[in-house]
Structures are given as C-alpha cells and as structure tokens.
Amino acid sequence: xxxxxxxxxxxxxxxxxxxxxxxxxxxxxxxxxxxxxxxxxxxxxxxxxxxxxxxxxxxxxxxxxxxxxxxxxxxxxxxxxxxxxxxxxxxxxxxxxxxxxxxxxxxxxxxxxxxxxxxxxxxxxxxxxxxxxxxxx
Amino acid sequence: xxxxxxxxxxxxxxxxxxxxxxxxxxxxxxxxxxxxxxxxxxxxxxxxxxxxxxxxxxxxxxxxxxxxxxxxxxxxxxxxxxxxxxxxxxxxxxxxxxxxxxxxxxxxxxxxxxxxxxxxxxxxxxxxxxxxxxxxxxxxxxxxxxxxxxxxxxxxxxxxxxxxxxxxxxxxxxxxxxxxxxxxxxxxxxxx
Amino acid sequence: xxxxxxxxxxxxxxxxxxxxxxxxxxxxxxxxxxxxxxxxxxxxxxxxxxxxxxxxxxxxxxxxxxxxxxxxxxxxxxxxxxxxxxxxxxxxxxxxxxxxxxxxxxxxxxxxxxxxxxxxxxxxxxxxxxxxxxxxxxxxxxxxxxxxxxxxxxxxxxxxxxxxxxxxxxxxxxxxxxxxxxxxxxxxxxxxxxxxxxxxxxxxxxxxxxxxxxxxxxxxxxxxxxxxxxxxxxxxxxxxxxxxxxxxxxxxxxxxxxxxxxxxxxxxxxxxxxxxxxxxxxxxxxxxxxxxxxxxxxxx
Numbered sequence: 001x002x003x004x005x006x007x008x009x010x011x012x013x014x015x016x017x018x019x020x021x022x023x024x025x026x027x028x029x030x031x032x033x034x035x036x037x038x039x040x041x042x043x044x045x046x047x048x049x050x051x052x053x054x055x056x057x058x059x060x061x062x063x064x065x066x067x068x069x070x071x072x073x074x075x076x077x078x079x080x081x082x083x084x085x086x087x088x089x090x091x092x093x094x095x096x097x098x099x100x101x102x103x104x105x106x107x108x109x110x111x112x113x114x115x116x117x118x119x120x121x122x123x124x125x126x127x128x129x130x131x132x133x134x135x136x137x
Numbered sequence: 138x139x140x141x142x143x144x145x146x147x148x149x150x151x152x153x154x155x156x157x158x159x160x161x162x163x164x165x166x167x168x169x170x171x172x173x174x175x176x177x178x179x180x181x182x183x184x185x186x187x188x189x190x191x192x193x194x195x196x197x198x199x200x201x202x203x204x205x206x207x208x209x210x211x212x213x214x215x216x217x218x219x220x221x222x223x224x225x226x227x228x229x230x231x232x233x234x235x236x237x238x239x240x241x242x243x244x245x246x247x248x249x250x251x252x253x254x255x256x257x258x259x260x261x262x263x264x265x266x267x268x269x270x271x272x273x274x275x276x277x278x279x280x281x282x283x284x285x286x287x288x289x290x291x292x293x294x295x296x297x298x299x300x301x302x303x304x305x306x307x308x309x310x311x312x313x314x315x316x317x318x319x320x321x322x323x324x325x326x327x328x329x
Numbered sequence: 330x331x332x333x334x335x336x337x338x339x340x341x342x343x344x345x346x347x348x349x350x351x352x353x354x355x356x357x358x359x360x361x362x363x364x365x366x367x368x369x370x371x372x373x374x375x376x377x378x379x380x381x382x383x384x385x386x387x388x389x390x391x392x393x394x395x396x397x398x399x400x401x402x403x404x405x406x407x408x409x410x411x412x413x414x415x416x417x418x419x420x421x422x423x424x425x426x427x428x429x430x431x432x433x434x435x436x437x438x439x440x441x442x443x444x445x446x447x448x449x450x451x452x453x454x455x456x457x458x459x460x461x462x463x464x465x466x467x468x469x470x471x472x473x474x475x476x477x478x479x480x481x482x483x484x485x486x487x488x489x490x491x492x493x494x495x496x497x498x499x500x501x502x503x504x505x506x507x508x509x510x511x512x513x514x515x516x517x518x519x520x521x522x523x524x525x526x527x528x529x530x531x532x533x534x535x536x537x538x539x540x541x542x543x544x545x546x547x548x549x550x551x552x553x554x555x556x557x558x559x560x561x562x563x564x565x566x567x568x569x570x571x572x573x574x575x576x577x578x579x580x581x582x583x584x585x586x587x588x589x590x591x592x593x594x595x596x597x598x599x600x601x602x603x604x605x606x607x608x609x610x611x612x613x614x615x616x617x618x619x620x621x622x623x624x625x626x627x628x629x
Binding site: 018094103 | 252327
C-alpha cells in the first residue's frame with residue numbers, strides 16, 4: 001500500500017480550512033499554514049505533493065506573491081499549485097462584478113470558493129498525477 | 138503557524154495575528170490591558186470599543202463583537218498607540234488589518250462613511266492616478282442632514298472663491314501603465 | 330545647490346496650493362532646488378492601507394522608482410505622503426520578497442526600484458545646521474517675536490524612525506528651532522504632535538471636530554497668535570473647519586493657521602501674495618498687521 005500523499009494548505013480563513021481539510025483528509029495527509037510566511041517555511045522543511053493556496057491574506061493578494069516566488073525556486077517550481085480563492089467576493093465592495101484576471105496568477109489551476117467536494121478531490125488527484133507524470137519523464 | 142493535527146483549529150487571536158504576519162509588532166497575547174493605547178488615542182471617545190477593549194476581545198476570542206466594531210474604522214492612523222505600547226504591540230497596524238479583513242468578510246456596516254469613502258478614494262486613484270476631493274462628497278455630504286449639506290456647500294463656495302477648490306480632476310500621463318501595474322498586484326480583469 | 334525630487338502630493342495642487350508656492354519660494358531663498366517628480370501619482374493616503382496594503386505599497390513604489398531613475402532623493406511637504414513614501418521605502422529595503430513583487434508590478438511602467446532613494450519631509454531640509462544658520466543670517470524682522478504654536482501633526486514623527494528615542498518622538502524640537510532661527514517665538518503646548526483628525530473630518534466629523542477643538546484651545550491657552558503647520562491636511566482641518574468647531578462648541582476661535590513655509594517666507598522677505606497668504610478662510614491679517622510688520626513691504 002503506497003504512502004498517502006501530502007497536501008499543504010495555505011489559507012488564513014480557519015473556517016474554510018476546516019471545511020476543505022474534512023474533504024481532503026479522506027485521501028491525503030493535510031498540513032495547514034495560516035499565513036504565507038509559515039507556508040513557505042513548511043514547503044522548505046518538508047516534502048509536499050500538492051499546495052492548496054489562498055490569494056487574499058495579510059496585506060492583500062499575497063497568494064499571488066507566493067505563487068510567483070514558488071515559480072522562481074529551483075526545487076519548488078515543480079510543486080503543483082491549486083489556487084482556491086474567494087477573491088471576487090472578498091473584494092466585491094471595492095470592485096463589484098469584476099472577474100479574476102488569470103494572467104497574473106502563475107499556477108496550475110484556479111478554483112473559486114465555495115468549492116464542491118467532488119471537484120476539489122478531482123482537481124487534487126489530477127494535479128498530483130500530472131506532476132508525477134512530468135517527474136517520471 | 139503550521140498545524141498538523143486534524144482536530145485543532147486556531148483561535149481568533151491567532152487568526153488576527155496571521156493577518157499581521159508581515160508586520161513588526163509582538164503577539165497580542167502580550168497585552169497587559171494597561172490602557173496606555175486608549176489613553177493615547179485622540180479618537181477613542183467615538184469608538185464603540187477602545188483599542189484596549191478591542192485587543193481584550195480579540196484575546197478572548199470574541200470574533201463577532203470585534204468584527205462588528207467601529208473601532209478600526211474610526212482610527213485616524215496617528216500611531217500614538219503603537220508608539221506608546223509598553224509591550225511592543227502595534228495597535229495601529231492591527232486597525233488597518235481589521236479594516237481589510239472586515240471588507241473581505243463583509244462584516245462592516247454599509248451605513249458608515251469610512252468604508253464608502255475608502256472605496257471612492259481607491260477608485261478615484263485608479264481612474265486618474267490622483268485624488269479628487271469633490272468626488273468623495275457623496276460619501277459624507279448628507280451626514281449632517283440638510284443643514285449639514287448646506288454648510289458643506291457654503292464652504293465649498295467660499296473655497297471656490299479663493300481658488301482652492303479643484304474643479305477638474307488631475308490625471309497622470311501614464312495612467313494606463315499604473316492600472317496595469319495595479320492589476321499585477323490585485324489580479325482583477327476590470328482594473329486595466 | 331542641493332537638488333531634490335519634490336513630491337507635492339495631491340492636496341498641494343489646489344486645496345493647499347499656498348503650501349506649494351511658499352515651499353518653492355523658501356527653497357529658492359535658501360539655495361535648495363526642488364525638481365517636481367515626473368508623473369508622480371497619489372501616495373494612497375490612509376485610505377489605501379485600509380483596503381489593501383500591497384496596493385498602497387505599489388503606489389508609493391512607483392514614485393520611489395521614478396525618483397531613483399532620476400537619481401534624486403525625495404522631499405515631501407505633506408505628513409501623510411512623507412510617511413507613506415518613507416515606510417514603503419523601508420519595507421522594500423527590509424523585505425526582499427515584497428521588493429521582488431513590487432518590481433514585477435513596476436515592470437508595467439518600465440520601472441524598477443532598488444532601494445537607492447532617501448525620503449525626507451520638506452521640513453527636514455530646512456532644519457539642518459547649515460539651513461538654520463542660513464535662515465538666522467537672512468531673516469528680517471517680519472515675524473520677530475511672533476508667538477507661533479508649532480504644530481507638527483502626527484505622521485511626521487510617527488511611526489518613529491530608527492535611531493529616534495521615544496522622548497524625541499514625543500517632544501521633537503526641530504520645528505521650534507526653525508521658528509527661532511526665523512525670529513519668531515515658538516510657544517510650548519502639549520498637543521503639538523497630537524493628530525488633527527485628518528480624514529476623520531470626512532469619515533467621522535464629530536471626532537475630528539473635537540480633536541481640532543482640543544488643539545485650538547491648547548494653542549490659545551499657550552498664548553499663540555498663529556498656529557504653524559507642516560501638513561496640508563492639518564492646515565485645512567484647523568483652518569477651514571474652525572467655523573465647525575465654533576458651531577459645535579459655542580467657541581469663537583479665529584486663530585490664523587499658516588504653513589511653516591509661509592512664515593519662513595515672510596521672515597526671508599518674500600511678499601505676502603507670493604506666499605499664497607490671503608487665500609485662507611480664517612484671516613491671517615492679525616499676523617501681517619502686527620506693529621513690527623507695519624513698516625515692512627506687503628507687495629509681491
């Protein structure tokens with residue numbers, strides 16, 4: 001029996017995190033960092049198979065900052081990144097009715113909150129599989 | 138912080154401190170409730186919770202009371218509290234983090250002038266690159282009722298007479314680049 | 330001739346134009362060259378940090394980058410602009426990830442910032458030993474003995490800069506030194522670094538009006554004939570809303586509120602009109618028509 005894959009969740013919303021952990025725990029070992037600084041430290045310290053990353057944290061869209069930093073890192077650039085964001089809703093008072101601009105978020109996949117449990121598991125599995133396929137090549 | 142056990146979640150205090158991960162203040166748990174921040178605050182009489190009370194509420198995990206509070210929207214950002222805190226807490230930074238969080242979570246009161254003013258200000262800079270005071274008038278001009286509005290308009294007329302009222306918004310040359318720059322920091326389609 | 334990139338800030342274009350013209354006049358008299366920063370944008374004031382700190386930072390980063398391209402340090406007359414530019418500068422120097430992300434954004438305007446600019450409040454330029462000596466030497470009798478309440482405001486001293494002791498931040502004295510060098514008589518009063526309310530004038534009128542009342546009373550109690558400010562928001566609040574204070578509290582304040590550059594300009598012999606004096610809603614006549622000023626020229 002193969003070891004369970006490890007997922008790191010970086011998100012500042014403990015209620016949302018509790019929700020997706022409940023879903024992901026069925027198939028993965030999950031670890032949570034509630035801010036990008038701790039998230040980065042976790043990525044450097046241990047090995048993860050998938051990163052679930054929030055966008056709006058702390059000062060602003062720090063998830064974008066973190067995603068860019070990952071892509072520049074020799075080792076971590078291979079990490080599959082799934083963005084799970086509530087950005088549109090969070091910023092709706094300031095910018096009502098505006099869509100996300102995917103061009104500036106360098107990630108593998110982006111889904112918006114709230115996320116369907118089935119979809120989340122599907123995306124997670126797909127991203128991990130794709131990443132493994134790349135590494136085997 | 139990094140959490141591995143499934144059972145544990147984090148406290149509201151920790152939730153707030155995560156918002157402040159990039160700031161230089163110490164943990165809110167260090168608050169000794171000395172009220173120096175409240176004493177230093179020039180706007181404290183107009184807050185439903187004083188800065189000290191707010192930090193006490195955060196430490197007590199009273200999330201709903203904190204998020205419904207007008208304290209951080211009444212803060213003038215004068216930094217007197219941060220300067221004086223004997224423990225090294227930075228309440229001024231905390232207030233900014235909470236206004237942002239209250240916008241993200243939509244817990245602020247839509248009747249308040251401060252969020253609406255901030256919204257108009259933000260949009261104005263993205264439109265022209267500079268501030269334009271008359272554009273903010275709708276956010277506050279009715280606060281004093283009809284007499285208040287008349288007084289505001291009277292003052293505007295007097296300032297106009299002295300050549301001090303901006304009539305045409307000023308615009309920077311490279312406004313389109315500024316918008317493109319902002320879109321890289323806040324990835325929304327409509328910004329550019 | 331020292332040259333600086335001059336960052337006027339949005340208010341100095343119209344509402345506080347007198348601060349702009351008087352700063353230019355004083356700089357000219359004291360051999361300081363102020364070159365307006367090319368295509369500068371708003372610093373974000375306090376509103377931007379309330380909504381998004383990364384946006385607030387990128388707005389200031391653009392101005393820093395433009396100054397760096399020009400090879401000049403920045404001076405800002407407004408307390409808020411100064412504080413925002415200074416703290417953004419410090420943050421980008423301290424946080425490499427932040428700097429990298431801001432530079433990624435700045436690419437959109439063909440800009441980059443590598444931390445080579447220093448940011449000062451315009452008053453800093455005029456309180457160096459050399460500047461004070463020059464002022465002492467050049468100052469005429471125009472404001473001799475004038476009792477001035479030096480109103481620093483809040484963001485010019487806070488957040489405290491590294492190397493500044495709490496006692497210094499609580500009780501700075503450089504504004505007094507400037508006024509003394511110009512021949513005036515600065516008065517001591519306890520609220521010289523207390524906030525004027527700033528944007529609260531819009532977002533929480535009652536709070537700001539109370540804060541102004543406290544300031545005005547404190548200065549009047551100390552025997553001030555005029556309050557000198559270092560920030561357009563402070564000046565506008567104290568001056569344009571003095572009537573509101575009187576209405577709310579039944580007082581009858583009529584305290585002239587002038588920019589420190591206007592008073593300095595008077596001392597250096599610059600004409601009243603050139604300093605933008607006369608555009609106030611609270612008349613500054615009491616300052617101009619003092620006995621010792623009666624024989625001085627009033628023209629442009």
